Amino acid sequence: MKHMLDNNQLLRFTTAGSVDDGKSTLIGRLLYDSKSIFEDQLQAIENTSKKKGHEGVDLALFTDGLRDEREQGITIDVAYRYFTTPKRKFIIADTPGHIQYTRNMVTGASTANAAIILVDARYGVIEQTRRHAFIASLLQIPHIIVCVNKMDLVDYSEEAYNKVINQFEEFSSKMLVKDVRFIPISALKGDNVVNRSTAMSWYQGAPLLHTLETMHISSDINKVDARFPVQTVLRPQSNDNNRDYRGYAGRIASGVLRPEDEVTVLPSGFTSKIKTIETYAGEVKEAFAPMSVSITLEDDIDISRGDMIVRSNNKPDTSQDIEVMLCWLNNSPAKPRAKYTIKHTSNDQKAMIKEIVYKIDINTLDRNSEDKELKMNDISKVKIRTTKPLMTDTYRENRTTGSIILVDDTTNETVAAGMVV
Numbered sequence: 001m002k003h004m005l006d007n008n009q010l011l012r013f014t015t016a017g018s019v020d021d022g023k024s025t026l027i028g029r030l031l032y033d034s035k036s037i038f039e040d041q042l043q044a045i046e047n048t049s050k051k052k053g054h055e056g057v058d059l060a061l062f063t064d065g066l067r068d069e070r071e072q073g074i075t076i077d078v079a080y081r082y083f084t085t086p087k088r089k090f091i092i093a094d095t096p097g098h099i100q101y102t103r104n105m106v107t108g109a110s111t112a113n114a115a116i117i118l119v120d121a122r123y124g125v126i127e128q129t130r131r132h133a134f135i136a137s138l139l140q141i142p143h144i145i146v147c148v149n150k151m152d153l154v155d156y157s158e159e160a161y162n163k164v165i166n167q168f169e170e171f172s173s174k175m176l177v178k179d180v181r182f183i184p185i186s187a188l189k190g191d192n193v194v195n196r197s198t199a200m201s202w203y204q205g206a207p208l209l210h211t212l213e214t215m216h217i218s219s220d221i222n223k224v225d226a227r228f229p230v231q232t233v234l235r236p237q238s239n240d241n242n243r244d245y246r247g248y249a250g251r252i253a254s255g256v257l258r259p260e261d262e263v264t265v266l267p268s269g270f271t272s273k274i275k276t277i278e279t280y281a282g283e284v285k286e287a288f289a290p291m292s293v294s295i296t297l298e299d300d301i302d303i304s305r306g307d308m309i310v311r312s313n314n315k316p317d318t319s320q321d322i323e324v325m326l327c328w329l330n331n332s333p334a335k336p337r338a339k340y341t342i343k344h345t346s347n348d349q350k351a352m353i354k355e356i357v358y359k360i361d362i363n364t365l366d367r368n369s370e371d372k373e374l375k376m377n378d379i380s381k382v383k384i385r386t387t388k389p390l391m392t393d394t395y396r397e398n399r400t401t402g403s404i405i406l407v408d409d410t411t412n413e414t415v416a417a418g419m420v421v
Contacts, residue, residue, distance in 0.1 A: 005201055008109065011114065011212060011217060012114075013090070013112055013114040014093040014108050015027060015095065016116070017119065017149075018118075018127075018133065021118040022120075022187045026193065028057075028060055029059050029187045029193045029194070030193060032059055033190055034083065034209060036084070036415050041107055044055075049061065059187070080168075103329040103375035105132065106139065106327045112141050113217045114142070114212070115135055115143070117132050117147070118149050121150050121161065121184070122154055123156045123161050124164050130363065133175065140399060140419075144177055145183060145211060147187075147208065148160075151186045151197075151199075152188065156184075156256075159321070165182050183205060183208055185207075185208060193209065208261035221289050222399075225255050225287065225314055226311045226314065227253040227316065229250050231251070232303060233293055233342050246300070247278065250292070251289075251293075252291050257285075262312040263311060265301055266389075268301070277294075280292075285330065316391045320385060320390050321354075321421055322383075322384050322386070322390060323378060323381065325381055325395075326416050326420055328375060328377065329416055332373035332417035334353055337352055338408075342386055343404055349386045351386045356374060359371050359380040361407050393420070402420065403417070403420070404419075
């Protein structure tokens with residue numbers, strides 16, 4: 001039974017690295033060596049590899065799905081790949097390394113449990129490594145695995161590997177990263193990816209796949225702060241037995257809820273007790289993130305979509321003024337004092353960017369408070385004013401209630417993604 005439970009656990013991870021660090025080759029190697037590729041896919045890739053004059057299989061072709069990517073030999077869009085081992089299910093977001101695709105990395109990494117950052121053993125930590133590590137820490141990805149790749153090109157030297165560790169640790173000490181691990185690999189030759197390397201007997205740790213399979217991720221979900229954004233109100237009028245039924249349906253964002261819990265409905269502030277918690281399979285005695293449930297309360301309270309049910313002794317911030325780290329995703333720059341729709345959990349409001357506090361130079365981590373224009377791929381701290389209060393936690397404490405997106409009302413495009421600070 002425990003084995004089945006473990007296998008149900010899904011790990012999302014993102015890969016980042018600068019151009020030609022071997023991200024696509026690494027993912028290809030993971031899929032190839034863990035036997036996660038269909039025969040026809042393998043056949044097609046073998047044929048393409050032959051056409052290009054490669055001796056063996058070009059593993060990078062497994063992930064570069066767009067034709068432009070295959071022809072140019074670079075990754076442009078975020079490619080999602082799914083694979084399963086007997087121990088776990090995985091979703092990989094392969095994100096591009098170029099600076100002009102910062103927004104793609106932010107999008108692909110926003111839901112990840114872990115980030116794999118590739119570093120070329122010959123060049124060590126470079127500007128792009130720092131940028132990817134910064135974005136990973138900004139998005140509060142709980143686990144970072146630094147894969148020191150192309151060890152075969154430095155004769156599997158332990159000294160080259162240790163040099164990268166020192167460089168990375170010196171830089172990452174300024175960032176909030178809880179768990180960083182280092183693995184020396186050769187994606188091309190398969191060293192320490194799925195199988196342990198015989199060429200690096202000095203490395204005593206586990207290979208990459210084993211690390212991903214055994215990484216403890218259930219504690220990454222916030223179990224302390226009970227947050228239940230209401231998505232819809234259930235009133236089944238057709239059934240005579242349930243004529244008075246009023247349930248509030250949604251997905252628990254964090255924490256644990258049980259019948260009899262004292263709860264407060266925000267933003268109105270009315271209090272009540274939980275009467276029942278129901279799932280598709282029937283009533284339950286407790287529910288936790290990320291379960292989808294319907295909750296009934298002991299009192300009749302006016303509750304609608306966008307409201308939030310929380311424990312009375314543990315409430316989020318309720319305010320119309322929020323400060324966020326914003327990544328601008330749109331080709332057109334932000335318009336001063338323009339109106340946007342802000343989407344936060346199940347709550348949609350009108351909002352305005354009131355002030356740009358500073359912009360971050362992603363390569364040096366310096367703050368620039370002079371430049372007040374938000375252009376594509378910029379990451380800035382901004383102040384936002386909303387028409388009605390939002391119930392937020394900081395993104396560091398809660399990735400669900402701490403994240404927002406902005407939508408341009410005129411074009412209906414998502415223009416920015418933000419993290420509450």
